[in-house]
Amino acid sequence: MGKCRENPRKPKRQNKLLKIAKVEALPKGRGATVQLNDGTEIALFNVDGKFYAIENFCPHKGAPLADSHLHGKIIECEWHGWLFDVSSGKCLTKKECSLETYEVKIEDGWIKILV
Numbered sequence: 001m002g003k004c005r006e007n008p009r010k011p012k013r014q015n016k017l018l019k020i021a022k023v024e025a026l027p028k029g030r031g032a033t034v035q036l037n038d039g040t041e042i043a044l045f046n047v048d049g050k051f052y053a054i055e056n057f058c059p060h061k062g063a064p065l066a067d068s069h070l071h072g073k074i075i076e077c078e079w080h081g082w083l084f085d086v087s088s089g090k091c092l093t094k095k096e097c098s099l100e101t102y103e104v105k106i107e108d109g110w111i112k113i114l115v
């Protein structure tokens with residue numbers, strides 16, 4: 001049994017609300033990569049009009065998760081099929097390998113992420 005891989009580029013907590021994009025920019029059922037100023041990344045998803053943000057790194061072998069297919073709230077990593085719930089960050093394949101989640105707020109039509 002391998003261990004969960006640490007994300008070397010996990011966004012640092014700064015207690016800052018970052019303005020990301022207009023709500024219309026990310027259609028339902030899609031994900032997008034959000035690049036932060038320090039080069040770290042967040043994967044943002046639109047699940048039926050509700051937005052969720054997680055670190056953009058699969059703890060199996062480090063695949064970016066933003067382009068994974070959504071099945072409801074569940075994404076499947078494109079590299080080897082690990083499953084994650086984007087709303088909780090929980091890994092359904094290996095429960096000790098959960099993802100960091102970031103709070104998303106919608107204000108005046110803008111998606112904002114609290115990092």
Ligand code: FES
Nearest residue numbers: 058060061077080
């Ligand atoms: S990198 Fe192997 S399942 Fe994600």
